[in-house]
Amino acid sequence: MMSFGTLIAFAFVSLGMVCSPGPNMIYLISRSITQGRMAGLISLLGVMLGFLVYIIATMLGLTILFTAVPFVFETVKIAGAAYLLWLAWNAVKPGATTILSTRNLPIDPPKKLFLMGFMTNLLNPKIAILYVSLLPQFENPERGSLFFQSASLGLVQITVSFTVNLLIILTASRVATWFGTRPTWLSVQRWFMGSVLTGLAVRLVFERRQ
Incomplete structure (x- = not known):
């Protein structure tokens, strides 16, 4: 059994x-601002399903697959870095809009919101790195079944993520309103977001298999 400290x-x-800003945060903020809190909550449920997929995959040996087949890990890593750089460019390119600016978007049905949240998380390289590289470092074979240790750590991660993202959804509109009256801060936010995403992409490129 895992220790409480772990x-x-x-x-x-x-x-x-x-x-840390990433695809999940960007999507949930954007959706909550443009379509309301309920749409943000439905999207969040899709994100949580993505976490469950990663947990199950980790429990079934995803880490072993990446370790045994380096090409798979490198492919996922490069694709993830390219995706982050694409998000960074969209944040700072001429005429780009910030995720905190209100926009008139089509109203998507709950099914599509859920699916988009699921796919956003499933293709999120930051989450892949969390489960593939970080989670195994907290497991200890001497503490019992690695299967149940992965499940315990995954449950902790899901609880933390759901709580933080729910707070983001509930406060997104207020934050957007504050930024909306301050154009300079909107520009700063765009470049900050682009810089963070670029930094994550560079870090991901140099990530090594554990």
Whole structure:
């Protein structure tokens, strides 16, 4: 059985990951602002399903696959870095809009919102790195079944992520309103977001298999 200290330590790592800007945060903020909190919540449920897929895959040996077949890991890594750079470019390119600016988007049905949230998380390289590289570092064969240890750590990560993202959804409109009256801060936010995403892409490129 895993120690309480290990679970707390992993909870802090998960908190740091979910608080750093990434595809999930961008999507949930954008959807909550443009279509309301309920749409954001439905999208969040899709994101949570993506986490469950990663947990199950990890429990069934995803880490072993990446270790045994380096080409698979490298492919996922490069694709993830390219995706982050694409998001960064869209944040800073001429005429780009910030995720905190209100926009008139088509109203998507709940099914599409859920699916988009699911796919956004499933294709999120930051989450892939969390489960493939970080999670195994908190597991200890001497503490019992790695299967159940992965499940415990995954449950902690999902709880932290759901709580933080729910707060983001509930406050997105207020934050957008504040930024909307301050054009300079909107520009700063766009370049900050682009810089962070670029940094994540570079870090991902140099990520090594554990």
